[in-house]
Amino acid sequence: MFNSTFLTERQLEVYIRRKRGESLAKIAKELGTTRSNVCALEKAARRNIERAYNTIKLVESLLYKSVVTVPSGTDLYDIPGIIYRRADELGIKIQMSGPMLLKYIVEHCSDKLRNRQVLGEITIGIDQNGSIVVL
Amino acid sequence: MFNSTFLTERQLEVYIRRKRGESLAKIAKELGTTRSNVCALEKAARRNIERAYNTIKLVESLLYKSVVTVPSGTDLYDIPGIIYRRADELGIKIQMSGPMLLKYIVEHCSDKLRNRQVLGEITIGIDQNGSIVVL
DNA sequence: CTTTTGTTGAATAGATATGTTTAACAGCAC
DNA sequence: GTGCTGTTAAACATATCTATTCAACAAAAG
Known part of the structure; x- marks a missing residue:
C-alpha cells in the first residue's frame, strides 16, 4: 500500500497483530518461529517507527x-x-x-x-x- | 538534539547546505570530496526522509x-x-x-x-x- | 508449584545501506 | 567551443540491519 517504508513485511505483520492483542506465542506459532523472535521483530518495528518520527521532527525543525x-x-x-x-x-x-x-x-x-x-x-x-x- | 534518526551526519550536513543554496562543487570542496558524491548524499537524504514520511503514513493508516x-x-x-x-x-x-x-x-x-x-x-x-x- | 507471557543477551549468516571514486552525459552561460 | 551546473551508473570496501535461534530470567496466571 505504501511505496517504501522503514518497516519490513515481517515487522509490520507482527506490529499489527500485537496491536490487536495477540500473544507472542500465538504469533510465533502462526508465523513458524519463536516467541523471542516475535518479541525482537516488534521491538525493531517500534524502533523504526520512533526513528521515522525523529527524522521528520529533525527535518521540520530546519524550517x-x-x-x-x-x-x-x-x-x-x-x-x-x-x-x-x-x-x-x-x-x-x-x-x-x-x-x-x-x-x-x-x-x-x-x-x-x-x-x-x-x-x-x-x-x-x-x-x-x-x-x-x-x- | 534528536536522538536517533534515519539521516546520517553526512547526509544531514549536505541536506542543510543544499537547502541554503550552496552548490555541489562548493560543498564538495569544503567536505573534501567530489560533486557526484555530494549529489549522492543529498539523494540518499531525500530518500530517507521520503521513507520516514511513508512509514508514519503507514502506521497512522493502521490507527x-x-x-x-x-x-x-x-x-x-x-x-x-x-x-x-x-x-x-x-x-x-x-x-x-x-x-x-x-x-x-x-x-x-x-x-x-x-x-x-x-x-x-x-x-x-x-x-x-x-x-x-x-x- | 507449574505454566504462560514477555524480555534480554549473545551469536550467526545473509541482505542492504553507506560513502566513495571515476567516467560519462546533458543543460546553460559566456 | 570552454567552463560551469547537476545527474547518473558502475564498482567497491565497510558498516549496519535483519531475521533467526538458544538459553536464561522475572512476573503474572493458573
Missing part, C-alpha cells in the same frame, strides 16, 4: 528560524522567560502571552512534566512570525 | 480506520456499549465480548483510569475485522 532546547530539571514557569529571551536575541516578537505559552506547553508536553518539573528535554521551534511549536 | 473517543468522566462500564454502538453503525462485529473488552481496556489504559472513572480521553481504533486497538 524554523531557531530551536530552543529546554533541559530536563527546568522549572515549568521558567520556560516562557527562556523563549522570550531567545526571541529577543533574534529580534522576533512572540505572539503568545506568558500564561498562554505555559498553557500551550502543558498541553503539548504533559508527558514530560511533573509538578512544575521538566522531566525530559523539550525542544521548541520559533519561526519568523513569532509562532512557537513544540517539536 | 485511523475508524476511531472512537471516550471522553474523560465516562464510567468504565459504559465503554463496551459505546464501542458496540459505533461498530453497529459501521456494520462491524466486534470480536471481543464485553468483559474481555473491559479487561483489554483496563490493561491498556490503567494510567487513564481510577475507580471506574475515565480520567483522560481514551481513543480506540476499530478495524474492519472487528479488532479493537487502544491508540
Whole structure:
C-alpha cells in the first residue's frame, strides 16, 4: 500500500497483530518461529517507527528560524522567560502571552512534566512570525 | 538534539547546505570530496526522509480506520456499549465480548483510569475485522 | 508449584545501506 | 567551443540491519 517504508513485511505483520492483542506465542506459532523472535521483530518495528518520527521532527525543525532546547530539571514557569529571551536575541516578537505559552506547553508536553518539573528535554521551534511549536 | 534518526551526519550536513543554496562543487570542496558524491548524499537524504514520511503514513493508516473517543468522566462500564454502538453503525462485529473488552481496556489504559472513572480521553481504533486497538 | 507471557543477551549468516571514486552525459552561460 | 551546473551508473570496501535461534530470567496466571 505504501511505496517504501522503514518497516519490513515481517515487522509490520507482527506490529499489527500485537496491536490487536495477540500473544507472542500465538504469533510465533502462526508465523513458524519463536516467541523471542516475535518479541525482537516488534521491538525493531517500534524502533523504526520512533526513528521515522525523529527524522521528520529533525527535518521540520530546519524550517524554523531557531530551536530552543529546554533541559530536563527546568522549572515549568521558567520556560516562557527562556523563549522570550531567545526571541529577543533574534529580534522576533512572540505572539503568545506568558500564561498562554505555559498553557500551550502543558498541553503539548504533559508527558514530560511533573509538578512544575521538566522531566525530559523539550525542544521548541520559533519561526519568523513569532509562532512557537513544540517539536 | 534528536536522538536517533534515519539521516546520517553526512547526509544531514549536505541536506542543510543544499537547502541554503550552496552548490555541489562548493560543498564538495569544503567536505573534501567530489560533486557526484555530494549529489549522492543529498539523494540518499531525500530518500530517507521520503521513507520516514511513508512509514508514519503507514502506521497512522493502521490507527485511523475508524476511531472512537471516550471522553474523560465516562464510567468504565459504559465503554463496551459505546464501542458496540459505533461498530453497529459501521456494520462491524466486534470480536471481543464485553468483559474481555473491559479487561483489554483496563490493561491498556490503567494510567487513564481510577475507580471506574475515565480520567483522560481514551481513543480506540476499530478495524474492519472487528479488532479493537487502544491508540 | 507449574505454566504462560514477555524480555534480554549473545551469536550467526545473509541482505542492504553507506560513502566513495571515476567516467560519462546533458543543460546553460559566456 | 570552454567552463560551469547537476545527474547518473558502475564498482567497491565497510558498516549496519535483519531475521533467526538458544538459553536464561522475572512476573503474572493458573
